[in-house]
Amino acid sequence: MNEQIPKQTSTEQLREKWMKPEVITGSEVLLRSLLLEGVDCVFGYPGGAVLYIYDAMYGFDDFKHLLTRHEQGAIHAADGYARASGKVGVCIATSGPGATNLVTGIATAYMDSVPMVVITGNVATTLIGTDAFQEADITGITMPITKHSYLVRDVEDLPRVIHEAFHIANTGRKGPVLIDIPKDVSAAMTLFKPVEDVNVRGYNPRTVPNKLQLDKLAQAISEAKRPFILAGGGVIYSGAHEELFEFATRTGIPITTTLLGLGAFPSGHELWTGMPGMHGTYTSNNAIQQCDLLINIGARFDDRVTGKLNGFAPHAKIVHIDIDPAEIGKNVAVDIPIVGDVKTVLEMINPLVSHTDKADAWRTQLQQWKQEYPFRYTDSDDVLKPQWVIEMLNETTKGEAIVTTDVGQHQMWAAQYYKFNHPRSWITSGGLGTMGFGLPSAIGAQMAQPERLVISINGDGGIQMCSQELAICAINNIPVKIVIINNQVLGMVRQWQELIYENRYSHIDLAGSPDFVKLAEAYGVKGLRATTKEEARLAWQEALDTPGPVLLDFVVNKHENVYPMVTQGSTIDQMLMGDE
Amino acid sequence: MSMRHTISILVNDQPGVLQRVSGLFGRRGFNIESITVGQSEEVGLSRMVVVTIGDEKTLEQIEKQLYKLIDVIKVIDLGSKPMVDRELALIKVNSETSERPEIMGIVETFRASVVDIGTHSLMVQVVGDTIKIDAMIELLKPYGIREISRTGVTAMTRGNDTK
Numbered sequence: 001m002n003e004q005i006p007k008q009t010s011t012e013q014l015r016e017k018w019m020k021p022e023v024i025t026g027s028e029v030l031l032r033s034l035l036l037e038g039v040d041c042v043f044g045y046p047g048g049a050v051l052y053i054y055d056a057m058y059g060f061d062d063f064k065h066l067l068t069r070h071e072q073g074a075i076h077a078a079d080g081y082a083r084a085s086g087k088v089g090v091c092i093a094t095s096g097p098g099a100t101n102l103v104t105g106i107a108t109a110y111m112d113s114v115p116m117v118v119i120t121g122n123v124a125t126t127l128i129g130t131d132a133f134q135e136a137d138i139t140g141i142t143m144p145i146t147k148h149s150y151l152v153r154d155v156e157d158l159p160r161v162i163h164e165a166f167h168i169a170n171t172g173r174k175g176p177v178l179i180d181i182p183k184d185v186s187a188a189m190t191l192f193k194p195v196e197d198v199n200v201r202g203y204n205p206r207t208v209p210n211k212l213q214l215d216k217l218a219q220a221i222s223e224a225k226r227p228f229i230l231a232g233g234g235v236i237y238s239g240a241h242e243e244l245f246e247f248a249t250r251t252g253i254p255i256t257t258t259l260l261g262l263g264a265f266p267s268g269h270e271l272w273t274g275m276p277g278m279h280g281t282y283t284s285n286n287a288i289q290q291c292d293l294l295i296n297i298g299a300r301f302d303d304r305v306t307g308k309l310n311g312f313a314p315h316a317k318i319v320h321i322d323i324d325p326a327e328i329g330k331n332v333a334v335d336i337p338i339v340g341d342v343k344t345v346l347e348m349i350n351p352l353v354s355h356t357d358k359a360d361a362w363r364t365q366l367q368q369w370k371q372e373y374p375f376r377y378t379d380s381d382d383v384l385k386p387q388w389v390i391e392m393l394n395e396t397t398k399g400e401a402i403v404t405t406d407v408g409q410h411q412m413w414a415a416q417y418y419k420f421n422h423p424r425s426w427i428t429s430g431g432l433g434t435m436g437f438g439l440p441s442a443i444g445a446q447m448a449q450p451e452r453l454v455i456s457i458n459g460d461g462g463i464q465m466c467s468q469e470l471a472i473c474a475i476n477n478i479p480v481k482i483v484i485i486n487n488q489v490l491g492m493v494r495q496w497q498e499l500i501y502e503n504r505y506s507h508i509d510l511a512g513s514p515d516f517v518k519l520a521e522a523y524g525v526k527g528l529r530a531t532t533k534e535e536a537r538l539a540w541q542e543a544l545d546t547p548g549p550v551l552l553d554f555v556v557n558k559h560e561n562v563y564p565m566v567t568q569g570s571t572i573d574q575m576l577m578g579d580e
Numbered sequence: 581m582s583m584r585h586t587i588s589i590l591v592n593d594q595p596g597v598l599q600r601v602s603g604l605f606g607r608r609g610f611n612i613e614s615i616t617v618g619q620s621e622e623v624g625l626s627r628m629v630v631v632t633i634g635d636e637k638t639l640e641q642i643e644k645q646l647y648k649l650i651d652v653i654k655v656i657d658l659g660s661k662p663m664v665d666r667e668l669a670l671i672k673v674n675s676e677t678s679e680r681p682e683i684m685g686i687v688e689t690f691r692a693s694v695v696d697i698g699t700h701s702l703m704v705q706v707v708g709d710t711i712k713i714d715a716m717i718e719l720l721k722p723y724g725i726r727e728i729s730r731t732g733v734t735a736m737t738r739g740n741d742t743k
Binding site: 143147151200203324325329 | 591592595596599600603604607637640641644645647648649650651652653
């Protein structure tokens with residue numbers, strides 16, 4: 001990769017340097033404020049309403065600005081950057097269509113609690129409300145999908161607003177915050193001084209749990225015969241994977257990690273039972289249904305995990321640990337609610353618990369299920385199987401890569417067959433299920449983690465929703481390995497139409513897709529195709545040996561389904577295993 | 581069990597705050613029977629009073645979801661405490677000169693007042709809880725109601741507590 005991210009002066013040094021008040025423009029206030037927040041890379045796209053901001057960035061190289069080819073690419077890249085680094089992702093777009101092109105990406109980040117600060121330009125304050133050229137009420141449009149938003153009408157407010165936005169985005173339950181800056185505000189002059197502290201009266205996330213509830217949890221653990229842990233993305237966002245490891249191993253409680261929680265616990269560990277839910281393991285789903293104590297740590301009981309709510313974990317006392325009080329009791333009635341930061345909660349609970357001796361038979365039972373019902377598929381020497389491709393990627397990289405995905409069958413296969421060992425290694429749109437996410441999020445992840453191997457796994461449908469970002473990989477030599485699991489069809493829709501809509505295949509044929517190898521080459525990215533195992537191994541090795549970006553078109557069997565599968569309206573132990 | 585709840589919400593007096601609150605009710609499927617907004621006792625803060633219908637679980641979600649809005653400072657379920665709830669209604673009712681004494685009789689009984697007189701109508705102002713205003717409207721209906729404008733409920737806990 002080219003020298004991407006500039007060496008940063010520390011934020012303390014910058015603060016000191018700028019403490020002497022100075023009259024500068026709103027745009028310069030923005031750039032200085034971003035640097036003071038430790039921003040080293042932003043993703044954006046210029047336009048009329050942000051011309052002053054981009055003018056301030058002329059010749060500016062204190063942070064990297066990556067020019068994507070679509071605003072949606074920019075916001076997904078900022079999302080991938082945030083998920084891979086734990087820092088706030090930053091994205092800039094112009095007013096009107098620039099801003100509305102961000103909407104899908106903002107919703108994606110909101111659903112998965114990803115910290116982002118989204119900066120949009122707007123028409124001048126004097127024109128707001130007049131249907132001016134490229135005017136859109138972006139704060140109004142994004143109100144349901146942002147943690148908070150600001151329309152800055154006075155340049156004096158800008159330093160405080162930016163500081164608050166970063167604080168709100170990256171504390172409590174994380175999420176995207178939007179700052180809308182009218183053109184005259186970015187042009188206006190103001191006396192700038194770094195903001196000292198942050199005081200948002202209506203925002204005081206509770207991180208320290210109630211001690212009484214912790215005692216109840218410790219008591220419940222000591223009594224449990226069939227305890228089970230359901231850990232989610234909150235563990236990763238809170239940086240609590242080590243505390244979780246201690247909690248699970250100290251108590252000996254078997255553990256499942258949700259789609260967003262993959263990597264929160266090492267998948268090779270004997271206590272880990274695989275992902276739960278609609279395409280989860282037999283072991284995890286049955287463990288949830290049969291356990292007598294279910295400890296949810298930083299997951300939100302999403303419908304893809306719970307299946308039919310009435311009948312979910314029917315024998316369990318339910319514990320829910322979450323930073324967001326509104327998640328507790330929202331979907332599932334909870335016996336022991338614990339509001340707090342997952343890391344803090346686990347640090348406090350770990351000294352209170354010991355090994356669950358009464359659960360030996362339960363552990364044996366789960367081990368037996370793991371042996372009897374692993375994920376499985378029928379391999380073939382005639383056609384390339386998508387599951388085999390993922391297994392090959394996993395084996396050759398030993399589970400050490402950062403994997404981003406798009407949405408659909410390939411996403412589920414990647415979740416099932418790639419075995420994660422570390423947090424912040426799995427980047428996928430879980431809540432919103434956003435197609436087009438796979439490639440741009442990988443670009444962001446690679447910018448955040450230049451030393452790590454980043455593999456972007458996509459379907460042939462989703463890759464076409466943001467394939468223009470191949471340009472960014474080429475021009476910046478961002479060495480993402482872009483994998484396409486190409487089955488020439490919208491696979492997950494096809495699977496539902498086969499299983500639930502009686503083989504009525506409606507509008508799923510992706511005939512007319514480009515030759516992806518040529519598409520890559522047109523952008524100046526190396527493209528490779530494989531249709532057999534031998535070709536696949538060779539192509540993948542060539543990709544790994546290539547220092548820059550590579551696109552790999554794996555042409556796979558069209559008729560493969562993702563199993564197990566829980567159909568909607570069933571409890572999660574009623575699974576189609578694929579061999580019925 | 582679904583019940584009527586009165587919720588008092590202290591919010592930052594910021595542009596768009598009404599949209600944030602009402603939008604939250606809308607997108608999460610919470611019902612709004614009435615909503616009132618005005619200045620509070622503190623500069624920079626407004627008080628909203630929302631009357632909603634839902635079961636206990638819905639009420640709990642409403643409170644928790646409201647607290648997630650950065651501009652929401654405090655949420656109080658007034659139904660859980662002794663409180664005073666009032667709304668004001670203006671009712672324009674048909675009234676020929678001959679009918680006036682009869683209508684005045686009703687108005688007096690309700691401790692309402694006549695605030696305007698037209699050649700063929702009266703404007704009645706009534707203050708009270710929702711039940712009282714509904715009853716007043718029922719009694720005036722036979723004369724022919726031309727127009728009703730109600731403020732929606734505002735409310736406060738009784739006693740010395742300032743919550």
